[in-house]
Amino acid sequence: MKSVKPKKFLGQHFLNDLSIAKDIVDGLSGYKGYTNVLEIGPGMGVLTDFLLQEKKYSLFVSEIDKESVQYLKIKYPELHNNIIEGDFLRLPLEKYFEGQFAIIGNFPYNISSQIFFKVLNYKEQIVEVVGMLQKEVAKRLTSGPGNKDYGILSVLLQAYYDMEYLFTVDEHVFNPPPKVKSGVIRIRRNQRTTMPCSDEDFKKIVKQSFSSRRKTLRNALKSLNLTESVLANPIMEKRAEQLSVEDFINLTCMIIKE
Incomplete structure (x- = not known):
């Protein structure tokens, strides 16, 4: 053959x-x-x-x-x-x-x-x-x-x-x-069946967060016009690579709910 x-x-x-x-x-x-x-x-x-x-x-x-x-x-x-x-x-x-x-x-x-x-x-x-x-x-x-x-x-x-x-x-x-x-x-x-945010919102926030991975989230997410309360959260001083999956889920929920 x-x-x-x-x-x-x-x-x-x-x-x-x-x-x-x-x-x-x-x-x-x-x-x-x-x-x-x-x-x-x-x-x-x-x-x-x-x-x-x-x-x-x-x-x-x-x-x-x-x-x-x-x-x-x-x-x-x-x-x-x-x-x-x-x-x-x-x-x-x-x-x-x-x-x-x-x-x-x-x-x-x-x-x-x-x-x-x-x-x-x-x-x-x-x-x-x-x-x-x-x-x-x-x-x-x-x-x-x-x-x-x-x-x-x-x-x-x-x-x-x-x-x-x-x-x-x-x-x-x-x-x-x-x-x-x-x-x-x-x-x-894994055992996760649902998230408290939509998959699309989660994907959007993750992608935007890593778009400028050397920048803090405050700067990487600037185009989303975040509220003052979101910007005041300590997580916004971190870079994307420092966040766990759970951190990203919480971040997405926080942004979407504002």
């Missing part, structure tokens, strides 16, 4: 170390009892091989590369009806999954952050994600307050997910080798 050629424009770097592939698959915990798993960008199936050995899961794969799709159909005839051809970022996931499910994958570097923004849109269904992405991004997503890597997506994800950095993967185990190291993370849905 002819191999698939990695395509630069799709950000493809095929993992060729089987022990690392197994470690990534072993990161799935079955949290909350899900049985459906969606693999993003299987390429030539190095993760797929191990996922199919996990008989407790029903596996679906999402692949945008037509060459890979044809390869996967031949290699995995048992997956024929579960191969979703298309751009994951545009897929209506509710069409394929009614209940809760997990996501796993060696995520293309160029869309890894977008994948997690989409996960947030399906946070009531996606209860676990195990993903390999650029180490810098992996560290950013799992960083907490007071860390220079802590940012917008860190806060938005951590509002609804518990985050873990699992391990680092060196460049030489890929074809072609990327120029940077990769990191594998696991996120699992």
Whole structure:
């Protein structure tokens, strides 16, 4: 069977170390009892091989590369009806999954952050994600307050997910080798069901707060025309990276209620 050629424009770097592939698959915990798993960008199936050995899961794969799709159909005839051809970022996931499910994958570097923004849109269904992405991004997503890597997506994800950095993967185990190291993370849905503010307001305040991360919130949020009572709150003298998720929720509620 002819191999698939990695395509630069799709950000493809095929993992060729089987022990690392197994470690990534072993990161799935079955949290909350899900049985459906969606693999993003299987390429030539190095993760797929191990996922199919996990008989407790029903596996679906999402692949945008037509060459890979044809390869996967031949290699995995048992997956024929579960191969979703298309751009994951545009897929209506509710069409394929009614209940809760997990996501796993060696995520293309160029869309890894977008994948997690989409996960947030399906946070009531996606209860676990195990993903390999650029180490810098992996560290950013799992960083907490007071860390220079802590940012917008860190806060938005951590509002609804518990985050873990699992391990680092060196460049030489890929074809072609990327120029940077990769990191594998696991996120699992936490117990938060609702917030006292809307998701949209929360996202707006978080994004605006980090828009000038070296400035205090008093200056970073200046365009919102905050009231004197809000400006007088001691939290306004802090910078965005100093605030926890709960701080951001409280800040949003305080601004919206004024």
